[in-house]
Amino acid sequence: MRTTLILRSKIKDIAVIGGGPCGAGLTKALLAENSFSKVKVYERRHKLGGLWNYTGLKSKCDNVVSVPSTDPRRTIQKLKYGDKKFFESPVYKYLDANVPKDLMAYKDHPFGDDIPLFPRHEQILKYIENYSESIKDQVSFEEEVTSVSFDKEQQKWNVISKSLNTNVETKEVYDAVAIATGSYDQPMIPNVPGISEWSKQFPNSILHAKNYDEPAQFQNDKTILVVGNSASGADIAYQLATHLDKIIYKSVRSENPLPAGKDERIKDVPDLLRFEPETKTIHFKDGSSLKNVDKVIFATGYLKSIPFIKDEPLITDGQKVHGLYKHLIYYNNPTLAVIGLPRFVLPTRLSETQGCWLARVWSGRLSLPSREEMIEFDKSIEAPEDRKYHDLDFPKDVEYSNELNNQVNSALGDYGYFAVHWDEEQTRIRSAIKQIKEGYIKYMADKGKPAYSLKELEEQGYFEYPASNK
16 A cells, blocks of 8 residues: 655745756745745845856966866855955856756747857856846855754754855755755866876876866866766867867766767777876876876866755765655655755756646645655665766656656646656757757858757758657
8 A cells, every 4th residue: 555755744844945947946846836935046146047057267377176176065266356256156157058948948938039059158148147137036146055954843944054255154954955055066076096296296287177168278288188988078078179179188987878969070089097197198098198288178077065954964975866756756755855966967957847837846836755755766776886866867867857857747736847758859959969960060060150949950951850850
């Protein structure tokens, strides 16, 4: 017999930590539920948009990331340049989206026809700011959460925050807490043999993709190695090769399933074996090596990090968030949730889907399975390593979203926020994103201008659906 878990008390006051793209989608869903007395959003930046707030000045700052960087509890500090202080963004100067604008869009909030098929970062920021405008009154800006802990006696969450303007600390009490701080804050640089010694001998020669801004940073470097072959690694290598017109080496562990520009000046090399600072040589696992390396850019991803929660075993080594049902709700205490964890998804629209589902759970319109069933579900997720636990490669991302959407639609009462449901045409486009983006990159290179629609790419002969998808 199926049992259900009833939340211990009626949820009225909710803290949302993070006011970026995922926090905005979640907050809209919570407000539309019309069941909660208070929804407060804590945002450490001075404006909306989260990581899309581009910080080009980061290229002028000394590298503040430790080498190696494997501690998920490391405190992220503001960078300082002159009289300016800011939280570093992973967005770089020539970054554009890696999914078409129509798939990126929130529900009932399309991009304009004058926006390229793959929008540039400044266009994405403006879009998210416009979408988020309606939640502005819920947001406490320049307010950094320093501690979140559960009071077992009161059955409440204590949230301690600090104003970044006045340094004054504030404690508030909530029935539930949703974490929407994103997954691109805590850089991961692996502990490759010899890397610490190399970094000490050649300061600022090793950096993370989060520190990258534009090829001009590296115009005086002769030999550059990019480590990583996913979205950022492939894109950064392409930018460096084409802008600097030089050979760029890229250390590849596995094939890249994501779209990337191709250029003959990008030379793939194997996985790293060790650094040898004495001879300024990097050795690879196949026995080959690269001499006189000036810069190494690690595009090796980020650690899962929730440094303000210390009493719950959510984070160990930063490879995954433990104890979650459906990558979303903490089964040891379902008044705590984490939004936007899965990788290889569309975070904007997923945040609305997860938000709709969570809003109905916390309002009591959807029930959870028993804790035992949620633990079984957690254990049933097959992943070769913890780092891949939250990966939802296509079509898993579509199936996950539509499963949550179907549960939302089954909730009592036809009201509240509703997210985008993946239909057949959208799923078809989703399946061909790699080919679409690579056609778009070639179109840009040939024409010197962007395409504004998928139809334009097709008509110009830069994209057609793979034979298996026609």
